[in-house]
Amino acid sequence: MPTILFVEDARDLAGMVIKELEVNGYHVQHAADGMSALETFQNSPPDLVILDWMLPKLDGLEVLRRIRQRSAVPVLMLTAHTEEADRVIGLEVGADDYLTKPFGMRELIARVRALLRRIENIQSIVATDRSTEKSPFSVGALQLDPTSYLAKLNGEQLDLTRTEFELLCLMARNPGRTFSRSYLLETIWSESYIPGDRSVDNAILRLRKKLESLGDCVETVWGIGYRFNRTGHAA
16 A cells, blocks of 8 residues: 655645545545654655645745655645746656646546556566576677676676676666666665766766776766667677
C-alpha cells in the first residue's frame, strides 16, 4: 500500500481528498502546514507527496525546495495559481506534476496513479539492468568481465574503481541507449537523484580519462545524460 503525504490546510478539502485516496487503496499522512509537512516527511518518508502551494508557516514552494535537498520523491502540487510563470517556477524547483484548484477527484487519482506507475516502471528497469547476465563481453578493443570486475583495453588492464567499471559495463552493454543522470545514480549508486548532484558527471569524467582515446565513445547527451557510442574508436 503506497503511502502519500497530503499537505493541505483547508480542512474540508483535506477530508474529502483523504477519504478518496484511502478508498482507492492508499495510506495517507496529513499535514496542515509546511513545517509539519517537513517533520512528517523526515520521520516517515512517503512514496508520493501531494503539496498545496499556499500553506501557513512555510509555503509549498519552500517545502518543495527543502524536500528536493534530500529526496527525489514524486511531488504533485496543488495550486490556485493559473499563470504559466507560477507553474514554471514550481516545475523548475522540482514539482513532477500540477493540478489547478478546483479539481475533480477522478483527475487527482489518475495523476497519482500515473506518478506512482512512472516510479514503478523505473524501478523495474533498474532491477533488470542490475540483474543483467555476468558473462564477459567485448566491444572492439575493450574487454569487460563483470564477474571479476576486470576491464582491458588493447590487452592492457584498466585501473577502474567498481563504480567506474559498473558505469562502463552498463553503457557498453547497451550501445546507443541514453541513460539519464538520475537513472545512472539509481542503478549504480542505489541513490535517488537530487538536482545539482555531480556524482555521475564526476565519475564519467574520470572514466573518460582512464579510457584515453576510447573516452570519446562515452558521449554527453545534453540536458539528459550519457550514452556509449560503439562506432569510431570502439569499432
